Amino acid sequence: MSEATASMATALSGYELLADPQLNKGTAFSEDERDAFHLHGLLPPHVSTLDEQISRALQSLRQFETDIERYAFLRELQDINETLLYATLVGNLEELLPIVYTPTVGAGCQQFSRLYHKPRGLFLSIPHRSRLDQIFAQPRFDAVEAIVVTDGERILGLGDQGAGGMGIPIGKLALYSGCGGLHPATTLPILLDVGTDNADCLADPLYVGWRHERVRGQAYDDFIEAFVSAVIRRWPQVLLQWEDFAKNNATRLLERYRDRLCTFNDDVQGTAAVATGTLLAAINVTGVPLTEQRVAVFGAGSAGCGIAGLIRAAMCDAGLSESEAAQRFFMVDRDGLLIDGMPDLAPFQTPFVQSRRAIEGWTLDHPDQIGLLDVVRNARPTVLIGVSGQAGAFGEPVVRAMAACNERPVIFPLSNPTSRAEATPADIEAWTDKRALVGVGSPFPPLLRDGTRFKVDQTNNSYIFPGVGLGALAVGASRVTDGMFMAAAKALAEASPARLNPKHNLLPPVSALREVAAKVALAVAMQAHREGAAPDVAVDQIQQRLRAKVWTPRYVPLAAK
Numbered sequence: 001m002s003e004a005t006a007s008m009a010t011a012l013s014g015y016e017l018l019a020d021p022q023l024n025k026g027t028a029f030s031e032d033e034r035d036a037f038h039l040h041g042l043l044p045p046h047v048s049t050l051d052e053q054i055s056r057a058l059q060s061l062r063q064f065e066t067d068i069e070r071y072a073f074l075r076e077l078q079d080i081n082e083t084l085l086y087a088t089l090v091g092n093l094e095e096l097l098p099i100v101y102t103p104t105v106g107a108g109c110q111q112f113s114r115l116y117h118k119p120r121g122l123f124l125s126i127p128h129r130s131r132l133d134q135i136f137a138q139p140r141f142d143a144v145e146a147i148v149v150t151d152g153e154r155i156l157g158l159g160d161q162g163a164g165g166m167g168i169p170i171g172k173l174a175l176y177s178g179c180g181g182l183h184p185a186t187t188l189p190i191l192l193d194v195g196t197d198n199a200d201c202l203a204d205p206l207y208v209g210w211r212h213e214r215v216r217g218q219a220y221d222d223f224i225e226a227f228v229s230a231v232i233r234r235w236p237q238v239l240l241q242w243e244d245f246a247k248n249n250a251t252r253l254l255e256r257y258r259d260r261l262c263t264f265n266d267d268v269q270g271t272a273a274v275a276t277g278t279l280l281a282a283i284n285v286t287g288v289p290l291t292e293q294r295v296a297v298f299g300a301g302s303a304g305c306g307i308a309g310l311i312r313a314a315m316c317d318a319g320l321s322e323s324e325a326a327q328r329f330f331m332v333d334r335d336g337l338l339i340d341g342m343p344d345l346a347p348f349q350t351p352f353v354q355s356r357r358a359i360e361g362w363t364l365d366h367p368d369q370i371g372l373l374d375v376v377r378n379a380r381p382t383v384l385i386g387v388s389g390q391a392g393a394f395g396e397p398v399v400r401a402m403a404a405c406n407e408r409p410v411i412f413p414l415s416n417p418t419s420r421a422e423a424t425p426a427d428i429e430a431w432t433d434k435r436a437l438v439g440v441g442s443p444f445p446p447l448l449r450d451g452t453r454f455k456v457d458q459t460n461n462s463y464i465f466p467g468v469g470l471g472a473l474a475v476g477a478s479r480v481t482d483g484m485f486m487a488a489a490k491a492l493a494e495a496s497p498a499r500l501n502p503k504h505n506l507l508p509p510v511s512a513l514r515e516v517a518a519k520v521a522l523a524v525a526m527q528a529h530r531e532g533a534a535p536d537v538a539v540d541q542i543q544q545r546l547r548a549k550v551w552t553p554r555y556v557p558l559a560a561k
């Protein structure tokens, strides 16, 4: 699988070879290969180069009118010829990431049952819970090293998509290969089908999932336990990424399993690392030290509390005590500011409540429920982060209040897809006299600044998880620790163009995601080594291990077995 592979042997030939997306080269099979594998006549006679195939793919793609058609086209290409899909993606990240990933992947999940045409990954449904070992045993999965799993309950900000949620693990793993450089054969997307409460799915005669209300409680937990146990039996060294689980399961399952295998939750930890890294980068511009930041987070779910937890740890690294750091966070949810003694707090929220004393002197429009505007006016946060899934939640009064108390307010509406962002960059720009530092989860059109187009930073966990996966796997890390995410955040901040010039972006461009992943991976691998989570690798082997792990999509000569 590595770069060094001179040729690869296969027993497949003819149509079977053309039907294998990992080996198929389409019109790029050479004359010799066409002889050896009985491909003459099955292919048109001209032998194409990979570059010609990429041009052909891009031309077809650009002819479509809608992004969902482009998404369907690229998914089909992935199922026909993975090398071509990834070679096309890697060379055109800026154009294609919004198609294979956020935001179009959200529509891909909503329309999954309509677009479905070929199996990819695994659908594990509750009725088949006793067959997991048998399903995993297929030789095709021998090479698996990285799994992304979802149960489809909180797909981006779009809620329960049932089996359609499979689009997310497929999209995330496309970035593992396209940005992190993991070989596609080592990746496996998994959808845990525990039913759905999405009435549209249940009523849709074309819905491909298990037509059953979402199973919860002990039966759900037992299924997850059976799944994780079977994963560990089959792939003891695997990296397991949890994605888009709902609030009540995300942190709970992470805590339950993080000491049993090499695993992390991307929405809790990956999003936290990209938010922390972008904030550290913003400090180069605002000049407000981390120890003096006050952070308001709108959406106090697992992602919001994950972000607060990592920024708080960074503040402690910078010299604050735990309690000094804790006072600097203002978590706002459906029922307003989280304050101690509030009923129905989830266990993962309790470390982030404000004390009643801290708000005693506040002037409040709505004393019985302290909303975001009241929080911004009184707490005067330097940073406002949105992970609520509520479009437009950062309205004009809230953003103007941020502008009134900060020379350079830092505002990150991180909810995805584009339609769920708490505010648009253009509105924030207008309401802050262009003084805000903005990071959004989804792609937005550029802003016009001083007559030139300024790219909006995409503060998305795609800057983190491909590097975390690559780094952890390259050194065979046994666990993914909080320290590894802190290292990832700091590595991202170090790669910030704003370090050199405060007028530049906070984050490198999306076109540089492969280089970003390499830097994050190095930091993660070094940290794993430092913490003793990668005992089999000496520090001077780390660079070499990382290089050996990175796959570049190009054709390898095939030999008959």
Ligand SMILES: O=C([O-])CC(=O)C(=O)O
Pocket: 102, 155, 156, 157, 244, 266, 267, 415, 416, 441, 460, 461
């Ligand atoms: O998928 C994305 O773009 C980021 C993410 O994890 C989410 O919004 O759940």
Ligand SMILES: [Mg+2]
Pocket: 156, 243, 244, 266, 267
């Ligand atoms: Mg997610």
